[in-house]
Amino acid sequence: MTLFRSRFLQAAAVVVLAFCALRFGIQPPVPWSVIKIYLFVVLAAVFIYVSSDSDSWRSFLAPIRSTLVDPDRRVLRGALMIVVPLLVGYYAYSQAAARPEAPPELRAVHPAPPASIQFRGKELSIQGLDNPLRKDAATLPKQVAAGGEIYIRNCVYCHGDNLDGHGRFAPALNPPPANFQDPGTIAMLQESYLFWRIAKGGPGLPKESGPWSSAMPAWEDRLDETRIWQVILYLYDATGQHPRRWEAK
Numbered sequence: 662m663t664l665f666r667s668r669f670l671q672a673a674a675v676v677v678l679a680f681c682a683l684r685f686g687i688q689p690p691v692p693w694s695v696i697k698i699y700l701f702v703v704l705a706a707v708f709i710y711v712s713s714d715s716d717s718w719r720s721f722l723a724p725i726r727s728t729l730v731d732p733d734r735r736v737l738r739g740a741l742m743i744v745v746p747l748l749v750g751y752y753a754y755s756q757a758a759a760r761p762e763a764p765p766e767l768r769a770v771h772p773a774p775p776a777s778i779q780f781r782g783k784e785l786s787i788q789g790l791d792n793p794l795r796k797d798a799a800t801l802p803k804q805v806a807a808g809g810e811i812y813i814r815n816c817v818y819c820h821g822d823n824l825d826g827h828g829r830f831a832p833a834l835n836p837p838p839a840n841f842q843d844p845g846t847i848a849m850l851q852e853s854y855l856f857w858r859i860a861k862g863g864p865g866l867p868k869e870s871g872p873w874s875s876a877m878p879a880w881e882d883r884l885d886e887t888r889i890w891q892v893i894l895y896l897y898d899a900t901g902q903h904p905r906r907w908e909a910k
Contacts, residue, residue, distance in 0.1 A: 668721035672707045679703040771850065772867050774857045780881055789907050790853035794890045801894070808895030811888050815880070824900055834876045841900050848902040855893045855904075859884075 683696045691699075711721040728734050728741070777786045794804045812820075819838040821828040826840035841847050847855060857865075863875030880889065897904055 667724060668711045668717050669724045672711050672721065675707055676700070676703060771854075774854050775867070778857055778861065778865075780860055780886065785856075787853045787857055790851075790856070791907070792852040792856075792890050792893060792904075794887070794894060804891050805894045805898045807888075808891035808893070809899070811884065811892045812895050812899075815883070816892070819876070824896065836875060838877075841896050841902070844902070847896055847900070847904065850905060851907060852890075852893050852897075852904045855896070856889055859889050859892070 680696075680700060683691060683699055710717075712718045728737055774787050776788055777784050779785075795801065812824075817828060819828040819830050819834065820826055820841065821831065821838075824841040825843075826838040828838060831838050839846050858877070860879065860881040862877040862879035864879050866875065884892070896902075
């Protein structure tokens, strides 16, 4: 029983048990950075406990002093002189060694659209398709305003208030949401391309252009054809961009 009264063994047992509980006993597993923070708190508490009075502190240091000084501990000292540098060296190697990583995802930013798509039970031809709402110039401001309301209700959380891809959800998404303010996005595309991407979202991207991890939802189940065209009008109007036109035959 005297062995279990040793402050050194008590402190070591508390630290080991705390590590095992944090590392293996918590579900779901805790990140290693959080475990290190908790272990630091446990070590600080243990240090305060063993140094609370002089007798406790001497009891804690006694095994350490005995291992370093006593002649009958020479074998143990020799083993520690081998094991401790090996452990330190292994830790340094594990931190500095290159880790195997998955290859980067190579994907086309703007894959080629299909010739036609199925939208709510009917087939729409994408090639040569223009925004039908642009034909009536008198109602165009009203259509743009309606598109702005749709954008605020559905799209602003990812694409942001300024349409720059910095919405509230954007930091959690990879790849990030499209930045419509960038001249390399919607200014390079026809409006029919945007209709396809909005209607089908990430799940509707072509398999041959994978791998894809886009979080863009398929909006065809929530927005009808008119509303999609309205939000497309708003995107171009709010960013000051102009859509590419189909080449005249």
